[in-house]
Amino acid sequence: MIRFDGVTKRYDSGQEALSDVSFELDAGEMAFLTGHSGAGKSTLLKLIMLMERASAGEVWIDNQNLAKLSKRHVPLLRRKMGVVHQNHQLLFDRSVYDNVALPLIVAGYHPRDIGRRVRGALDKVKLLHKEKMNPQMLSGGEQQRIGIARAVVNKPPFLLADEPTGNLDPTLSAEIMQLFKEFNQVGVTVLVATHDLALIARMHHRSLILRDGSLIGNGAPKLTPNTDTNMDDN
Amino acid sequence: MFKSTKTNRRTGENRSDSGQGINTSNHSLASRIQSWRSHHRLVAAQSIRRLIVTPISSLMTMLVLAIAITLPAALNIAITNVAQLTGQTNDHVQMSLYLQSGISNTQGLKLANQIAAWDNVSSTRYVSPQKAKDSFKSMEGFAEIIDSLPENPLPGVVIVIMSEQSLTVNDAELMRDKAASLKKVAVAKIDLAWLQKLHAIIGLAQQVAAVLTALLAIGVVLVVGNTIKLSIDNRREEIIVTKLIGATNAFVRRPFLYMGLWFGIGGALIALILIHYCKYALTNAIDSLSLVYGTDIVLTGLGFTNSITLVLMGAILGWLGAWLAASQHIRALEPR
Numbered sequence: 001m002i003r004f005d006g007v008t009k010r011y012d013s014g015q016e017a018l019s020d021v022s023f024e025l026d027a028g029e030m031a032f033l034t035g036h037s038g039a040g041k042s043t044l045l046k047l048i049m050l051m052e053r054a055s056a057g058e059v060w061i062d063n064q065n066l067a068k069l070s071k072r073h074v075p076l077l078r079r080k081m082g083v084v085h086q087n088h089q090l091l092f093d094r095s096v097y098d099n100v101a102l103p104l105i106v107a108g109y110h111p112r113d114i115g116r117r118v119r120g121a122l123d124k125v126k127l128l129h130k131e132k133m134n135p136q137m138l139s140g141g142e143q144q145r146i147g148i149a150r151a152v153v154n155k156p157p158f159l160l161a162d163e164p165t166g167n168l169d170p171t172l173s174a175e176i177m178q179l180f181k182e183f184n185q186v187g188v189t190v191l192v193a194t195h196d197l198a199l200i201a202r203m204h205h206r207s208l209i210l211r212d213g214s215l216i217g218n219g220a221p222k223l224t225p226n227t228d229t230n231m232d233d234n
Numbered sequence: 235m236f237k238s239t240k241t242n243r244r245t246g247e248n249r250s251d252s253g254q255g256i257n258t259s260n261h262s263l264a265s266r267i268q269s270w271r272s273h274h275r276l277v278a279a280q281s282i283r284r285l286i287v288t289p290i291s292s293l294m295t296m297l298v299l300a301i302a303i304t305l306p307a308a309l310n311i312a313i314t315n316v317a318q319l320t321g322q323t324n325d326h327v328q329m330s331l332y333l334q335s336g337i338s339n340t341q342g343l344k345l346a347n348q349i350a351a352w353d354n355v356s357s358t359r360y361v362s363p364q365k366a367k368d369s370f371k372s373m374e375g376f377a378e379i380i381d382s383l384p385e386n387p388l389p390g391v392v393i394v395i396m397s398e399q400s401l402t403v404n405d406a407e408l409m410r411d412k413a414a415s416l417k418k419v420a421v422a423k424i425d426l427a428w429l430q431k432l433h434a435i436i437g438l439a440q441q442v443a444a445v446l447t448a449l450l451a452i453g454v455v456l457v458v459g460n461t462i463k464l465s466i467d468n469r470r471e472e473i474i475v476t477k478l479i480g481a482t483n484a485f486v487r488r489p490f491l492y493m494g495l496w497f498g499i500g501g502a503l504i505a506l507i508l509i510h511y512c513k514y515a516l517t518n519a520i521d522s523l524s525l526v527y528g529t530d531i532v533l534t535g536l537g538f539t540n541s542i543t544l545v546l547m548g549a550i551l552g553w554l555g556a557w558l559a560a561s562q563h564i565r566a567l568e569p570r
Contacts, residue, residue, distance in 0.1 A: 049478065049569075051478075051568070051569045051570060052570075072482075075477070075480045075481060075482045075485075076480065077480075078477075078478065078479065078480035079480035080478070081480075083478060089475045089478065090475075091471070091472050091475060093472070100477075102476065102479055103479045105273060105477060106479050106480050106481040106485060107370055107480060108266050108270060108273070110265045110268060110269045111269060111272050128535045150479075156289065167437075
């Protein structure tokens with residue numbers, strides 16, 4: 001579960017990226033995080049990933065208060081989260097296989113298990129035949145899928161995605177959303193930050209809507225929402 | 235995993251069975267240790283491969299380290315050799331008492347025993363005129379001269395070895411005067427001043443070598459540290475991504491520590507080669523020198539134990555430099 005309790009994030013520059021945000025995401029739930037760029041989506045995700053710390057309020061992940069988490073335990077918490085970044089964050093100095101294997105190596109998996117799990121994850125995103133290639137040789141959509149394979153390879157209980165379909169055409173976006181849905185169906189808690197409202201509309205999941213750092217919507221969207229205003233009603 | 239919908243459902247069930255279910259650490263301690271060891275092996279090999287990929291720059295760094303290691307090592311070896319060359323006279327201060335002519339061997343021996351009881355004397359030895367003549371004859375060029383003399387011109391000599399620790403220059407001079415005043419003694423000679431100067435010079439050289447060793451050791455640490463810092467800067471992105479995935483600082487640091495270790499060992503090995511080459515080159519020169527002077531000078535090199543120590547020191551310094559740089563820079567590299 002992910003819980004925000006009156007969370008405010010103020011950067012050193014004085015800019016308030018999040019103001020008094022509270023919500024709870026149950027284990028096994030899937031939700032979207034939406035809002036204009038600059039509304040605080042990335043900041044919210046960064047707080048969950050412990051790339052930033054809250055200025056006020058509490059962030060709880062898996063019954064752990066992140067404010068009380070020592071630096072030493074940060075890596076362990078991060079291993080519970082698969083993160084799909086907008087810019088993939090793949091490493092171009094190694095093969096697709098080695099990119100996907102990285103979370104397993106970091107977590108200290110036995111070498112015997114690594115091959116099996118990596119191939120399983122690559123198979124899931126239908127890129128098993130490209131395991132030996134350099135990610136640089138792949139298309140944007142394929143790179144994104146490699147990023148997803150890496151995010152789920154160690155079967156984390158949480159899957160976070162920051163604009164995972166930002167640079168993709170609608171068909172690819174739908175495919176990737178379908179993947180997230182499948183992970184959710186096997187029990188993974190999924191939170192996807194996106195401004196692709198059409199996509200959200202089709203998926204019928206809960207949406208957290210941010211505007212200027214405040215949570216202004218927290219519920220399932222109507223069936224035909226096309227504008228912010230429609231979603232604000234929820 | 236996730237191979238078919240069937241597997242998916244099964245995985246789902248497994249997850250609900252185990253409550254929290256999806257567990258990142260569902261492997262045993264033994265298997266963790268095994269994977270930790272295999273990661274060390276992997277990282278050790280990878281960091282060597284990284285050095286080989288850029289052979290010129292790796293070699294340059296190692297050469298700099300090798301020179302920094304060779305200088306103090308060679309200086310220490312040189313001092314050891316000089317100290318050894320002067321070793322026999324160096325360990326003890328020696329006084330020679332040339333006896334009056336006509337003193338018999340029995341009298342000479344008696345005198346030697348008598349002086350052996352003096353304060354600050356560690357031992358005495360009586361050299362009879364005949365013995366002195368024999369030892370002169372064994373020296374290059376003296377045989378003919380000695381033989382051409384009608385009678386043995388050499389007096390008996392009592393050689394007094396003084397215990398050095400308690401001896402000051404003053405004490406030694408007092409002893410010389412005391413010995414010279416003895417009736418049987420014609421001349422008392424002591425080579426104290428020269429020895430003390432030599433001592434002082436060797437002591438000074440040893441101190442200089444120690445300071446130089448310390449400075450160049452720091453130099454090795456800094457060179458490795460700087461190289462590792464550059465390497466960290468080059469792999470910034472990788473470090474941040476790895477940290478985001480849940481890598482500990484120790485995990486991220488590991489390849490850099492190995493790199494430092496290899497730099498240190500590589501530098502030390504090149505230094506060994508340089509030192510051995512220098513010794514070889516000098517041995518040739520010294521051999522021809524010994525030939526001219528008819529003496530036998532043997533150069534002492536590093537030896538096996540010292541060679542191992544040198545490589546070990548290189549490894550430790552390289553590792554230390556890498557550790558200092560890595561722990562500082564990697565902690566600062568947090569995903570933002």
